[in-house]
């Protein structure tokens with residue numbers, strides 16, 4: 001198991017929706033350069049935990065640290081500026097804007113104000129956008145409206161948008177959902193490559209267990225908002241409580 005520095009730490013995170021504890025006392029750590037999985041049955045609290053960690057949702061109790069700083073009450077843009085980026089289960093691209101415009105705006109709004117969206121982009125920003133689109137094999141679609149892209153291409157674009165601010169950690173919420181098998185392999189290769197060559201860390205919510213098994217060193221399993229298990233993909237797949245949670249009555 002990696003001994004590198006901690007990037008993200010959530011301690012005893014609790015999030016209620018009314019009387020429902022969607023996340024109930026979860027501890028989670030992602031270290032520098034790791035690829036970590038977050039799995040669990042439908043409704044187990046994975047996306048809510050992402051929303052807590054990326055500060056989109058206030059938590060009811062617990063603490064969150066990023067690069068050793070307490071971000072429990074930080075705003076999402078502050079966390080993004082510190083190097084934590086994310087994608088969403090329901091893809092969030094601007095459908096009427098071109099692929100390039102989506103990328104340029106991502107660089108700007110994550111770190112700055114909405115007003116900065118109106119400013120012309122810096123040549124360096126555009127160079128980075130083009131490089132990333134090239135890396136993601138989306139260059140041929142650069143002037144296409146994002147709404148015309150296939151589901152898989154939009155997922156790739158959203159990953160590109162999350163990478164624009166050059167984050168150290170990317171939270172990917174179901175990157176393979178609605179994506180054809182060929183593109184899933186491409187997404188896997190991109191994640192591996194970004195991790196290997198740039199040391200980027202990833203926390204992946206996934207229903208695709210093979211994807212998790214191929215990429216992740218460690219996996220957290222949630223069930224009813226609580227941590228059910230934590231270990232290597234192999235250990236997790238042999239864990240009886242996990243099998244029961246997925247396939248039990």
Ligand SMILES: Nc1ncnc2c1ncn2[C@@H]1O[C@H](COP(=O)(O)OP(=O)(O)OP(=O)(O)O)[C@@H](O)[C@H]1O
Pocket residue numbers: 017020022040041042043044045046047048049089
């Ligand atoms: N905004 C909300 N208001 C009320 N309840 C919510 C809200 N968001 C999520 N929930 C509830 O919290 C629980 C956890 O939901 P969450 O979406 O985090 O689970 P998940 O593991 O990501 O599920 P899935 O795999 O289906 O995406 C569910 O019971 C869900 O209905």
